[in-house]
Amino acid sequence: MEVTPLPGIGVRKDFALRNGRRIGVVTHRDGKIDLIVSKSDDPDACLAELPLTTEEAGALANLLGAPQLVAQLREEHADLPGIHTRQLPVGPPFDGRTLGDTALRTRTGVSVVAVMRAGQVHASPTPDFTLTAGDLLVTVGTAEGLDNAIKILKRG
Amino acid sequence: MTDTALELIELGAVFFGLGLLGRLAGRIGLSPIPLYLVGGLFFGTGGVLPLHGIEGFTALAGEVGVILLLLLLGLEYSATELIVGMRRSWTAGLLDIVLNAAPGVAVALILGWGPVGALVMGGVTYISSSGIVAKVLGDLGRLGNRETPVVLSILVFEDLVMALYLPILTALLVGVTLTGALGAVGISVAVLAVVLVVALRYGRYVSAVVDSPDREVFLLKVLGLALLVAGVASAMQVSAAVGAFLLGIAISGSTAENATKLLEPLRDLFAAVFFVVFGLNTDPASIPPVLGWAVVLAVATTVTKLGTGWFAARRVGIGPLGRARAGAALIARGEFSIVIAGLAVGYAVADDRLAALATTYVLLMAVIGPVAARLVEPAAQWARARRPAAATAPSAGN
Secondary structure (H helix, E strand, O other), X not given: OEEEEEOOOEEEEEEEOOOOOEEEEEEEOXXXXXXXXXXXXXXXXXXXXXXXXXXXXXXXXXXXXXXXXXXXXXXXXXXXXXXXXXXXXXXXXXXXXXXXXXXXXXXXXXEEEEEEEOOEEEEOOOOOOXXXXXXXXXXXXXXXXXXXXXXXXXXX | OOHHHHHHHHHHHHHHHHHHXXXXXXXXXXOOHHHHHHHHHHHOOOOOOOOOOOHHHHHHHHHHHHHHHHHHHHHHOOHHHHHHHHHHHHHHHXXXXXXXXXXXXXXXXXOOOHHHHHHHXXXXXXXXXXXXXHHHHHHOOOOOOOOHHHHHHHHHHHHHHHHHHHHHHHHHHOOOOHHHHHHHHHHHHHHHHHHHHHHHHHHHHHHHHHOOOOHHHHHHHHHHHHHHHHHHHHHOOOOHHHHHHHXXXXXXXXXXXHXXXXXXXXXXXXXXXXXXXHHHOOOHHHHHHHHHHHHHHHHHHHHHHHHHHHHHHHHOOOOHHHHHHHHHHOOOOOXXXXXXXHHHHOOOOOOHXXXXXXXXXXXXXXXHHHHHHHHHHHHHHHHHHHOHHHHHHHHHHO
């Protein structure tokens, strides 16, 4: 990870991918974030410089971070047949409500081991943890239980 | 009609006209500065529609414009950024001074404006417009590019040079002797060092003096302190602009960011007046005789800035295309060239041609800069496509 100060503008943080291209963000002083991806034929230049809102940056971080966490948990449970790990999105019905309100454990038997929000992992959330739409729940349970949990989170 | 009514109408017409010009500039993707200068030429002495009665206001507002331009320049970079920038880019920075001041110095000497006139013109052709450059880089989506920190650190270096240059120029303009000028150099170096140390170690105290959670109180305190410091600096003949600039450096952290946000609209307003006033004082009839020299300077300093950027970018291992982009980004001259020329116009160092030459030069460079920054990439690619042998030869070696 390379951190380059941009005087008067902010900070650029980026790193080189295995194929030689650079990917990263420019964080402006006022907190705005641009996603940057370098061109393939000119590594000094940027193909795209996409301004992201805080919510968009958080959503992108979830997309990138959650699968990694799920894969890690899956690997740990690999020798236990019948136990699955999945990431489940929180739907609008539970926006602003607590994890306890979903009653996932009572209704489906699945356990929520972590909540991913804006790329941050909130491990072992308590029932009074307040959810927002767009959070990803990292859950462990049976295949059937997880299918039911998806429906509950989507429809309330 | 009363005098006040007439003055209000004139002032309103000027601001409204500038607004329209600014919008036009935005439409065609240009900096509004050249259009403001043209607006000033239009309304000023010998212009199409000379205005009378508002000179008192516009002269003072123009001064405030210079103070705000420099205050915000100081606020833009923190003391740490200035010191890091100086350490990183001093070789490129020195080359920048030599290459880009030389054409201005040479032309001033040829026109017989003497050493002080040469110092003025050297400053005019040396300093890039950090406002135009930063905006162009943002507009073209080049903030994430690898050559951009190089460009920015050269701008930072130029800022520090300004902090030394302006007091020296002011001292020479008021006609002190060489030893007096050397004294001014010593004082300005010492003051700059003190301000940097204060900003680094005790910046939060300076910030605490002006900081306030209330926007109105904050605005009045910052603006008041800036004018006070500028006024005192001016009374000590160290140039009002430098006082404001050093105050800007001393204010740091979140206070600086908030101050920038609050003062930006004010700066835009008063700086616009400053450019108009500069244009007002320039007789349009004096432009044609210096047009040839302005074009010569424009061509020469476009090439020298390209060279500066190319050299600076090559030092940190940027490819040829990025080097060309870095050079082209630096070409724009604008507000600070006019600030320097404006200082000189107040004193009788050179004839009217200096103001006319500076105006014409900035008119050209403020337009050429952004256009060159935009066109450099396709131009470089076209050149590479035309000479495929030359372009592929180095990469074949890798």
